[in-house]
Amino acid sequence: MITSIKGGEAAIAASHRLLAKRRRGDPAIANLSVGQIREQLSLAVDRVMSEGSLYDPELAALAIKQAEGDLVEAIYLLRAFRTTLTRFGHAEPIDTAAMIVRRRIATTHKDVPGGQLLGPTYDYTHRMLDIALMGEAGHENLSDLTGEREAEDELENTAADADAVASALRRDCGVLARTDLVEPALSEAHGKVADITRAPVMFPSRRDERLQSLARGDEGFLMGLCYSTMRGYGRSHPFIAELRYGDATVVLTVPELDISVGIGAVRLTECQTVHLTSRDDSVPPRYTRGYGLVLGHGERKAISMAMLDRTLRSAELGETVAYPAQDDEFVLSHCDSVAASGLVQHLKLPHYVDFQAELQLLSQMRADYAKRRAEPGFKTADPATITETLGGD
């Protein structure tokens, strides 16, 4: 006797309990607090805020805890929360020239106005496991440095930061100020800015849509594409004209009151690249720009974003679109980790109805094949003509 398989409800409930148990791990080990994650796994928090496109270290830390450290899952948790939030206004464009800079490098010159500031970076660390961290961390006295996270919302304190400089950096300094060599940045007054979280991107895409998609895009995917342009699928080797990491004020203009108020500070990484461009005959050879901006500290992502911003301008600049990284549909349609992870993992859903349909198709194809084989003069088909059948999703 066959009975249809029931009990899905109980199975789901049990699965959630197993998750909760595994999330907690050994109860003899202290429970991990959201505060610990926020303070001590800050780069994970930054990535989740950046790709989750919501600036909230506390909730990002919660998402990381809830997802057992699976950052793609945590990003998705934060996005699903963000999408329900009411919009009460649009901030003014962030002025990164007024950033409280914690790190700033320009690679085109040995020295640039405003100076180089190494700041916190793993760039020059030796990647050797630090056994000292196995024990209770914090042997070294770091009290002379102001905390990386402390100054979050207290703008007035930041002036005293030993590791931050409120220098008078302009948006374009160093090579970017060479207006004879570098294309001008697009003016801010460029019509209504798109919002990809509310309206889908239409192709061919606009630059604001591309930058927003890239800012939320998966770091690994963007980095791989960016790498491909450097290795032979794009012949690109740009220069990082400016890479900054620091705090910037978010300003909201209240139209009813006609005032602008600072509503808080966000930590950002901004990257500007320059690319030698000579293909467009309408203007002299020059440097064109790429721009990357991410929430939190994410240099790998900001650089990848800037380079892809530039490759995706290929059509606009009259270049042949030949490589994946130049194709806006290819890049933008596939860079979102929430969408990609969802579709890839949907293969775990039952597909027995489509499989059944395909099995029937297969048996028909096999029967036809046997018939053809039995015919006189049968020749084996060229393998290249054997097509993949068009199954379900």
Added chain:
Amino acid sequence: MRADMIPLAFRDPVHDSQSAFRRLLRALSRPGTPVSLPGPAEAPEPMGGPLAAIALTLADADCPIWLDPALSTERVRRYLHFHTNAPQLADPRAAAIALIGDAGWLPGLNGFHPGDAPYPDRSTTLILQLPALTGGSTVRLSGPGIETTTSLAPLGLPNWFWPAWHENAARYPLGVDIFLTDDRAVVGLPRSTNVEVP
């Protein structure tokens, strides 16, 4: 009530607009068949209940609207601004929804956006308020949503209307969609509907 007070909109915005939407969906999926559509408790003259309900259900800051001269009163404009925050445009072609209180003012349907060939959805939807949805001369409708044919006899449409609708249907999939309303019901007229005038 003081003259400068803005009348209330839906009592229960979430559930009233859900109910109104389902009625609109039903009207558009069954062209020509009137569907009752309760309006908000009060709406400024000359907005009828169903027309007000449609505006409250569909319009918001992302959905620019256009008002015909009959509806272009200060009270209607303030009411819609307060309750929907929809941009009120002067150019009917740029509007997603056109609210029309008196079809007699309209020169025709060509002033509205018919959509673009790759994006026929970028068209204007017209909400056309009439004295009554019955009692006029009868036309016969056919097309998607209609099992065989259905008849419709709205009162107060200008003479040019059905010939203009014929042109509208002929440029399918481009074209405008229309909701006809009176003081209690709505009739859907999507661009896919063909009309025969006997």
Added chain:
Amino acid sequence: MGIDLAFDDHGVYSFAYLDEMTKRMIRRAILKAVAVPGYQVPFGSREMPLPPGWGTGGLQVTASLLGREDMLKVIDQGADDTTNAISIRRFFARVAGVATTERTGEATVIQTRHRIPERALTEDQIIVFQQPQPEPLRRFIPHEVVARKLHAFAQYGVMYVRLYEDISRLGHVAMSSDYPVIVNGRYLASPSPIPKFDNPKLHRSRALALFGAGRERRIHAIPPFTDVKSLDFVDHPFTVQHFESCCSLCGAQDSYLDEILLDDGGRRAFVCSDTAYCAEQRGERTKS
């Protein structure tokens, strides 16, 4: 899904999860979709608490439709008791407090993945399809810009060429599910990955059909009494799957059957994929 959000706190989440502005945007898109049957209307798909590719398009359409008076049925592979169907049904029971049913006849809204119920739908019902890929041309034309042009001018030769290549090589069209259709004589559309067995049910159906593709950000619709033609050729008419067996549980000979493997020795049996239909045939009382 491992998510535990405070849905009962209406200060945080709206009725049926989506905020009212998002619902309005989706509702406007649905109305356009109904007005232009088979045309894929772009919409600003949101992240949902279930992953894209798992039915977020259907979920958003359903969330924009549902009201307190609705009776919701959710099926996956035709069955009410598959884990994904249960998960989605519970989601709506939780965020909208909506009544749910397994009986096809009782439902006002049916959300489905990969099947259309065997029992004919009525004009008081709306069926919402979860759709992974709404663009039938995407298989040959990866670029949206190109596909959109072909739709604009109804130039579907490429699709017919592809089908005819199958026929000339294999003697039949090698597509068993998600078999493309022409809606209202104009738009080439995907019926979602239903087996082609279900395609005829779309033709002049009494119920409104809405298709939501969340990841691809498109909605399309087939209104009631709308012509839906599965692509074919005069000398190779469209056919649906036929089963040699009947259902081992209810004996139905007219339903789509799932193969059940009884052992590793190749013993097989078949049962109705539509669990509610099967139960109805057996005269069983199903859960309301």
